[in-house]
Amino acid sequence: MKQYAINAAKEAADRFIDAVDAHNIRAGQDDYFRRMKGITGFKETAAVRRASLDLTRALAEMRKP
Numbered sequence: 001m002k003q004y005a006i007n008a009a010k011e012a013a014d015r016f017i018d019a020v021d022a023h024n025i026r027a028g029q030d031d032y033f034r035r036m037k038g039i040t041g042f043k044e045t046a047a048v049r050r051a052s053l054d055l056t057r058a059l060a061e062m063r064k065p
Helices: 003-029 031-036 041-064
Strands: none
Touching: 003 041, 031 041
């Protein structure tokens, strides 16, 4: 494992947590969002999905020898 890969994974994890927090805040404040998030896309759900993909890629890169 290289240090830069570990740092990149940590940054990606931080971005993922921030995206999840933003999603949860919106879900707690917006009834329409809560009811429709499974049917239609919102920027918060897209941000969580993108951050998840970035985190997966960073973790895979970190595991490379």
